[in-house]
Amino acid sequence: MTQIRSDPSVALAPPLRPFRQEDADTVARLNDMASGGILLTVWKRLAGTNGDPWEHGRLQQFEQIESGWNIVVLDQGSGVEAVMMGQPHGAEPASLEGVDAEWVPLMELENLVPEAWCLNVIATLPAYRGLGHGARLMAQAQSMARAGGHSRIALVVSDASTPAIRLYERSGLREMARRPMFKGDWEGPGQDWVLMVKSL
Known part of the structure; x- marks a missing residue:
């Protein structure tokens, strides 16, 4: 099984902790x-x-x-209530070759902010919303x-x-650009993906 690593640069104080193997199902759903x-x-x-689509989701976390x-x-002791996922971007834009069409507009936006720290996911289970989890994460x-050492944080x-969007604006992020969504066989809400950025 995958060795779970955590970023040692910032200590995590409870109720925050690194991802564990047993979190994969809930984190995939979030x-x-x-x-x-x-x-x-x-x-x-x-x-x-x-096949089981959720097994693909669980494996994707690793x-x-x-x-x-x-x-x-x-996690306040009874399991995952919310998650934050992110990664640093490199100096070179990511290649769009072979990328599923749904992801192209998102990657085009992320390519506008090289060397930013990209916040990929903040999500809270419905039962725990309104408790400040998103702001803490x-x-x-x-x-x-x-x-x-990143000079800005970005998200789509x-x-x-x-x-x-209200949470991100309260945290100081502002819209930088947007791209139309590609729906294909996805019927999700919205028309545009929005890139939001904050200088640190």
């Missing part, structure tokens, strides 16, 4: 919620008629850690970005995700 269902659409495509993502969960993401969000 990741899909944050994507507006686009991930489940892709996982269903990968699984085919008889693949993301292997590729350099940081995954921090909020947003602050953690900014601490990790600063500790890594659906224009339909009004509560998330």
Whole structure:
């Protein structure tokens, strides 16, 4: 099984902790919620008629850690309530060759902010919303970005995700650019992906 690593540059104080193997199912569901269902659409495509799309989701969490993502969960003792996922970007833009069409506009936006710390996911289970989990994880993401020497933090969000946009604006992020969504066989909410950025 994948060795779970955590970023040593920023200490995590309870209720925050690093991702563990047993978190994969809940984190996959949170990741899909944050994507507006686009991930489940892709996982269903990968699984085919008889496969389990959620198994693809669970495995993807370990693949993301292997590729350099940081995954921090909020756990007050009874399991994952919320998650934050992010990664530093390199100086060179990511190649779009072979990328599924749904992801192209998101990657085009992320390529506008080389060397930023990219916040890929902040999501809270419905039962725990309104408790400040998103703000706590947003602050953690900014601490990790600063500790890594990044001069800005960036994220991409659906224009339909009004509560998330309000959280990001309260944290100091501002819209920099947007791209139309590619829907394909995905029927998620929104029309545009919005790039939001904050200088640190």
